[in-house]
Every structure is written in structure tokens, then in C-alpha cells.
Amino acid sequence: MGKPSGFLETDRQPGVKLPVDERIKHFNEFESNVSDSVLEEQASRCMDCGVPSCHAYGCGVKNRIPDWNDLIYKGHWKRALALLHSTNNFPEFTGRVCPATCEASCTLSINRRPVTIRQIEKQIAERGWKEGWIQPQPAEFKTGKRVAVIGSGPAGLAAAQQLVRKGHNVTVFEKDDRIGGMLRYGIPDYKIDRSVLDRRLNQLIEEGVSFETQVDAGIDVSAMYLSRSFDAVVICVGAQIPRNLVIPGRGLNGVHFAMPFLTQQNKRNAGDTIPENEAITAQGKNVIVIGGGDTGSDCIGTSIRQGAASVTHIYYQDVPPKERALCNPWPEWPTTFSTSSSQEEGCERFWKYQTKEFVGANGNLTGLKVAELDWTRPADGSRGTYTEIPGSEKIIPADLVFISIGFQHCEHGPLLMDLKLELDKRGRVKIDDNQMTCLPGIFAAGDAELGASLVVRAIYSGRQAAAGVHQYLMSERTLKLKENESRDRKSVV
Secondary structure (H helix, E strand, O other), X not given: OOOOOHHHHOOOXXXXXXXXXXXXXXXXXXEOOOOHHHXXXXXXXXXXXXXXXXXXXXXXXXXXXXXXXXXXXXXXXXXXXXXXXXXXXXXHHHHXXXXXXXXXXXXXXXXXXXXXXXXXXXXXXXXXXXXXXXXXXXXXXXXXXXXXXXXXXXXXHHHHHHXXXXXXXXXXXXXXOOOXXXXXXXXXXXXXXXXXXXXXXXXXXXXXXXXXXOOOEOOOEOHHHHHHHOOEEEEXXXXXXXXXXXXXXXXXXXXXXXXXXXXXXXXXXXXXXXXXXXOOOOOOOEEEEEXXXXXXXXXXXXXXXXXXXXXXXXXXXXXXOOXXXXXXXXOOXXXXXXXXXXXXXXXXXXXXXXXXXXXXXXXXXXXXEEEEEEEEOOOOOOOOEEEEOOOOOEEEEOOEEEEOOOEEEOOOOHHHHXXXXXXXXXXOEOOOOOOEOOOOOEEEOOHHHHOOOOHHHHHHHHHHHXXXXXXXXXXXXXXXXXXXXXXXXXXXX
């Protein structure tokens, strides 16, 4: 597998990022590819592991990483692409926005720098598009079955593509004005250019997927219409309800959730005009981002590109250790200190801050009252406990604050309520082993059943739901049920 001595002979070489002072001037992607020959050398670093944790543990879509690394090392790019597509519909997406949990579980990461798995995945896909290897794959035979997919994020798109290739007639309903969900409106353009999304959408359209935008399922089309007009429904509505910070001053002008801010900028980049009374802009303002994670980092990068006067990132947690703690062994994701590309671009980071109050005057935000925390960490490095340090309160000046402390669950709107779907204690849609809900023919995928998660896990969930739908539609029991329903309806008429 790979080159036995590759990891000893070749150092890790990822793509090169544009210098900070250049990339903050625009919203374009800023990480370059390496040459094909360099990428083949990077693939040679993949070891012949007895248990390759990169895909057995670290990959959310179960990519066969060692196998396609070996193919790239040997120059078999087209075969590597086919193998990559066998588990991942959209490797060009995950090759750009995935946090690369696979690299954290790479055997080399125990004491060396891991294989550049994400970079290799991205460039396999890009080579496929360049060479014309990626083409529509319409089904040879049609089943006559109709499937509705609710939501066009990564889970919905993966489910739709898998189902249309099985010969089913697939219609995707999207409440926004454009297709793509979080890929379109939740992730900044400098991470994934929208042309990357659009070319894949064109493939789905040519394969036979129908898209209907500005349709809010449960309102514009009823749950009854969906269940009666389609043989199966896949709910992929995401986890769109953000966690709130309910403290004094929450209603002040200048305090926002992260996602509306990011969505607006993506719409501007697409040529849309945001009404002045709705616009959220960081230009010339002192910005504070509350909460870590990718969404918080995206707010930082977007604020800097908009021309913020200053950006401050505050965390509730203690400063992570530089090395793995005893309670965080390989191949787990390392909860160690790290710096995102957006944080590199210029922000102050403060740890161990308790947010106490949004401070304002005349209805407008002027600052954020915080207090310092004293964390007591056990010897094994686990989270520990905290106490507020008396007399440590202070006010950080702010014109704009973004709350980015995660998401709760999907919206429990008319669609879920009318269908009377069962939810778990965290508000997620309950599913069985085939991802079917408590209602026959109604399935759920992505963040609707996972809770807020990664793009790669959403793709896997969409693929699994599609497999469940296909099995359901093609089973003799289902066919008989549909025949009986049809006879019953005729007898009523």
C-alpha cells in the first residue's frame, strides 16, 4: 500500500495559502493545488497500516482512503476517482470544507505530520472535472416511483443523486431562492467557490433531478400533499435553530446570530442587493464573536474582509493544551490548541470569559460585559470545573456581536408537526436502521436526524437514507400496500 518508505522520504506538503494581506481583499478561494507529481509523492506517504483508522474511524463517509492513495501514488487517477465516488458523491465539497478528521486519525499523526488526505481528495475530484471523467449518470431504467426530497443541502443532494440513479423520479423542494442549502448560504465563498457547487448541480439536473425553489414544505406544499403525491419523502431540512444567549441586552441593535450575517454576504457575492434596513455589515466596526467552531471562524474571516475596525473572539472554555491529554488519545479528534485560517488573518482571542450582559445606549450595542473564569482541570486533562473570579468583570467595546454557540435541532414547523413525527430528547427526528421515521415511506437524513454536524456526515446520511428508500420502494410488501391504497381510493370515488 503506497510506498513502504514514503513517509520517511517525503515531508508533508499541503496546498499553499495566499498571504494574509492578499486574501483578505476578496472572497475568492485562497488555497492552491500542488502539482500532480507532488500529489503522487504525498500519496506515497500513506502507510500499509494494519488497521487504517483514517477511514475505519476518522472518515464520516467511510472513504477507502488507503486504496485511492495507493492508486494516486501509482498514477491511476481515473480509477482513484471511481473509488472515491463509490463512497462520496461530492469529494470536491469535502476536499474543501471538511475539517479532515481522517488526518487526525492517520497513523502518522501519532508522532509525525499526517498524510494530506483532504488535499488529495480535492485534487482527485478536480482532475476528474478537468479531464471530463465526471459525467451525468442517468438511470438506464425508470421505476415509475416518485420521491420528494425536502432540502437541498449536502444530505438532500446526496440522497437525490443516489435515488435518481436508481431510476426513481426525484423532486427536491428548497425554501430558499437558490439550491445548495448550507453549501450555498452558510459557508463563505472563500472556502468553496459557488461554481464548484453549480457544476455538480448541473450534473444532477442532467441525471433527471427536478428542483423547485422558494417552496417551504409544510406551508407552500402540505404534508398531506407530499405523502399522497409521492411514494416516499426524505426530510433533509438541516439543524437551523441556533442556540441563543439569553442575557440582559439581548434585544439591542447590533447583536445577531452568526448565520444571517454569513448568508447576507454570500448573497452579495451572488449579486443580490440586501435592503439597507436589513443589512448586517462589519465595516468600520468593533466586532466580537462569541463561541468557537467553524461558524464563529467564518464570522471572523467575513468581518475582516468587510473591513472591520477590530475583531475579538471570546471563548467560554479554558485554553486547550498544545499536546493531547490523557483523556484524548489517538485516533480521537485532538482537542488541542489550533488556529484557523480566519484567525490567522487578524483577531484577538480571549479564553475563560463568561458573557454577562450586552451593554448599550439608546437601543444600540456599545459593549459586552464579561467576567474571567478560573478553571480547575483534572490531571488527565478532562474539562474540569470553573468558578467566576470575583471583581474580574469588565466591558469590551463592541458595535457588533455575533452569537455562534452552535445549533439545537431542525425547525419543528408545520411539516414535522403535521406528519406527527417522533423526536428524541434533543429535538432530532427519530429514525430506524433504514433511516425511516415512525411513518412508513417518510425518511430523514442529515442534520435533521444527526443534529448539527459536518458536511461529510450529512452526505453519508443522505446516501444511507437513499438506500433505505430504494429498499422500501422495491419491496414486495410496499408494492402490495400501494396497490391496496389505489383500490381503496377507487372504491371511495
